[in-house]
Amino acid sequence: MKRWLPNLRVFSLFSVLALFLAGCGKPYLSALQPVGEVADMQMSLILLSTAIMTIVVVVVSIIFVYVVVKFRKRKGDEDFIPKQVEGSHKLEVIWTVIPILLLLILAVPTVSYTFKLADVEAMHNEEEDVLVVDVTAHLYWWEFEYPGYGVVTSQDLVVPTDERIYFNLIASDVKHSFWVPSAGGKLDTNTDNVNSFWLSFDSKRAEEAGNLFYGKCAELCGPSHALMDFKVQTVSRAEFDQWIEKMQNVEHTPTTDLAQAGEEIFAQSCIGCHAISGDASSIAPNLANFGDRSRIAGILEHTPEKLRLWLEDPDSVKPANKMTGTYGELNPDELDALVEYLMDLKLE
Numbered sequence: 192m193k194r195w196l197p198n199l200r201v202f203s204l205f206s207v208l209a210l211f212l213a214g215c216g217k218p219y220l221s222a223l224q225p226v227g228e229v230a231d232m233q234m235s236l237i238l239l240s241t242a243i244m245t246i247v248v249v250v251v252s253i254i255f256v257y258v259v260v261k262f263r264k265r266k267g268d269e270d271f272i273p274k275q276v277e278g279s280h281k282l283e284v285i286w287t288v289i290p291i292l293l294l295l296i297l298a299v300p301t302v303s304y305t306f307k308l309a310d311v312e313a314m315h316n317e318e319e320d321v322l323v324v325d326v327t328a329h330l331y332w333w334e335f336e337y338p339g340y341g342v343v344t345s346q347d348l349v350v351p352t353d354e355r356i357y358f359n360l361i362a363s364d365v366k367h368s369f370w371v372p373s374a375g376g377k378l379d380t381n382t383d384n385v386n387s388f389w390l391s392f393d394s395k396r397a398e399e400a401g402n403l404f405y406g407k408c409a410e411l412c413g414p415s416h417a418l419m420d421f422k423v424q425t426v427s428r429a430e431f432d433q434w435i436e437k438m439q440n441v442e443h444t445p446t447t448d449l450a451q452a453g454e455e456i457f458a459q460s461c462i463g464c465h466a467i468s469g470d471a472s473s474i475a476p477n478l479a480n481f482g483d484r485s486r487i488a489g490i491l492e493h494t495p496e497k498l499r500l501w502l503e504d505p506d507s508v509k510p511a512n513k514m515t516g517t518y519g520e521l522n523p524d525e526l527d528a529l530v531e532y533l534m535d536l537k538l539e
């Protein structure tokens with residue numbers, strides 16, 4: 192009795208914890224709080240399969256308990272041998288047909304949705320004017336290119352609501368996986384082939400969730416895999432068009448002397464990896480609109496202090512990331528100047 196008491200305690204603790212975690216669903220990162228057409232379809236599949244599973248478990252449990260109770264060994268009945276039966280056509284047909292029916296109920300919508308979600312015809316049809324985003328996953332950051340507009344950005348994906356956004360996914364180094372839980376299931380980004388799918392964001396629900404969604408890398412890719420986050424900013428179509436226009440005409444003029452000094456350091460030490468015009472792809476995140484981002488490097492709060500921390504020692508934030516160089520050698524004045532300059536890289 193005493194021996195299993197601690198086990199019981201641990202078990203109850205974990206049950207309570209599980210209950211707690213069940214409340215963690217946030218509208219900006221929960222697959223159970225769908226924000227668009229794709230997530231809706233996937234949610235309905237989750238509900239359907241959970242309902243079928245629940246019915247099966249309940250029915251089987253009831254039959255099990257009934258049989259155990261009804262046919263138990265009773266006092267005085269020890270020598271009684273019940274009627275012996277061998278096989279039952281009727282029962283065998285029933286328990287073969289029911290699972291077949293249940294599987295059909297599951298399979299029909301699943302297969303039909305699978306084809307719907309993979310339907311990227313419109314992307315290749317010249318006549319249809321759809322939004323395409325080319326996503327490139329890098330160890331440990333994300334690049335988003337809008338080929339129809341000649342615009343490149345990174346870390347924060349900007350998309351219009353109430354329309355389908357078609358994605359081409361690829362990876363530059365190792366396999367990653369592109370996942371925006373609220374908007375739909377994940378899809379691998381491979382190095383040697385392009386995977387395509389579409390997502391959509393419903394304007395009303397996006398607004399309720401705060402117009403900012405969390406994106407994740409969902410394929411273990413290295414020491415900083417868990418930190419390989421990105422964000423999705425949802426805007427109206429009109430705001431999106433404005434954003435594109437601004438990205439096409441990025442021109443930064445430092446407004447203070449300190450920022451001016453920062454620009455000079457940047458031109459010497461950073462421009463080799465980072466682009467700061469809105470149209471260039473590079474081996475590091477494009478910083479054209481860095482001042483407008485919601486995070487630094489996808490995970491840190493977007494504040495001057497955290498930016499300083501990143502510039503001083505990127506490796507302490509994201510182990511083994513690819514921003515390598517001699518950052519320890521930047522003196523405090525240079526750091527101040529860079530921070531001022533970078534935080535000012537806004538589209539306004």
Ligand code: HEC
Nearest residue numbers: 330331332346460461464475476487488489512513514515
């Ligand atoms: C060797 C190439 C390289 C050099 C040189 C370099 N960086 Fe980076 N930088 C990167 C890479 C790669 C990342 C993405 C790291 C990650 O998130 O995994 C990055 C990320 C950043 C970020 C975060 C970007 C974002 O979108 O949130 C900032 C800010 C930044 N670098 C500033 C600088 C500054 C300032 C310099 C010059 C002092 C510099 N970098 C020099 C490669 C470089």
Ligand SMILES: [Cu+2]
Nearest residue numbers: 408410412416
């Ligand atoms: Cu990863």
